[in-house]
Amino acid sequence: MGRVKVGVIGCGSIAKNRHFPEYEAIQETEIIAVCDIVQDRANTAAQRYNAQAYTDYIELLKNVEIEAVSVCTPNYLHARITIAALEAGKHVLCEKPMATSLNDAEKMNEAASKSGKILMIGHNQRFVPSHQKAKQLIDSGEIGRVYSFRTAFGHSGPENWAVDGRDSWFFKKDQAVIGAMGDLGVHKADLLRYILGEEFVEVGAFVETTAKKNTDVDDSAACILRTESGIIGTLTASWSYAKEDNATVIYAEKAVLRLEDDPKYSLIIHHDNGKTETIELGSIQTNDSEGQHDSEVISHFVKCVVNNEVPLISGVEGLKSLKVILGAMESNASRKIIRL
Structure with missing residues (x-):
């Protein structure tokens, strides 16, 4: 199996300090797409990781090469983007809190179960x-x-x-x-x-x-x-x-x-x-120590994607x-x- 091709949606601090460096450190993954509504932020990350830059997550999700995405956006967008990604056939690692209402969290879990894809929540x-x-x-x-x-x-x-x-x-x-x-x-x-x-x-x-x-x-x-x-x-x-x-x-x-x-x-x-x-x-x-040692969230997510295993913090646990x-x-x- 080739390397898991990853897209990161949201290029703020959590992506910069955890998701990007931890994906980069794992041999089994390759960051091929990044997305941020701030064009400069997306471009900077894209250059750094030799990835394609997007400002619209819908466009990123159309990229059929992408197998898994990290959702690193403000809380109110977690459910919307996660559901869209699962429906597009991508595995999803969503930052916490997984949603801002139980109803949204339930819909995320329904989308995961329907798509047969992994949904993991970033509780390190x-x-x-x-x-x-x-x-x-x-x-x-x-x-x-x-x-x-x-x-x-x-x-x-x-x-x-x-x-x-x-x-x-x-x-x-x-x-x-x-x-x-x-x-x-x-x-x-x-x-x-x-x-x-x-x-x-x-x-x-x-x-x-x-x-x-x-x-x-x-x-x-x-x-x-x-x-x-x-x-x-x-x-x-x-x-x-x-x-x-x-x-x-x-x-x-x-x-x-x-x-x-x-x-x-x-x-x-x-x-x-x-x-x-x-x-x-x-x-x-x-x-203060972000990026200095692995949170194990990303490596666990990738391991679950590669081996098709249920993650320790599934969407059900997150809810x-x-x-x-x-x-x-x-x-x-x-x-x-x-x-x-």
Whole structure:
């Protein structure tokens, strides 16, 4: 089999720092088309990767050579472009949040199932070594029953790394729809569903715009979540942290797990016998370290395309994680606990 021919739709920061360099690093792929509504941006990427430049994704999707696409556009376009790509017979890797409504997410999954093509959502947190290890420790029963957790994902905001800075679509309600919760909160909802191996059944949340001026998207949120077996915990997502926080703490019967909570040790295990284990497993990606190490999202997607396998984060998984975030938004609006 020849190399998988790829098209990247949207040439902003996430494409520049993750999708382009990671596709380029994989021998099995070749970037043959790029698309951005800003002509200069498309041209620059096209020159850099020796690809064809488009300003209209519909035109790109007509290119029959393209087998797979990455959708790296503002949130409100995810569903529309993904569905069009699947209908055009392409495999799709869509950035998160997969959509801005459950209805759109369901339509994306229907299109995937109808086309027989792969739909994967770009939740990179599942691939972080400390997160994988925590899942193993929980699944094996080694640390006993899990009682609670706390998880956070926050940084100083997209203006510091998005290609358009403070003018970025992230701050425009009609394009982002959801702010820090769609950017960061959905990652942690997905991670916890994965690590705990359970679905969340209830959410209560406060979602605010406190740190950023002249925007009506959320920039800070705190949620309380409960799983089907009664594990309870907190999830915070924010664009107001002076220093990035990407830590998760799991409180279980026989141990406390600290994930990405220490600059040196990506996993710290406090055992109930008083002993502490410190493990270095390679750090989590931050916005400062983008491009320095593989997020594994692209390599996993390509492997699934080549071997025709179901991805770890399928559209079905993406929808379940989105449901948690949309429930949190609903809880804030109604000032009630929402059953998911």
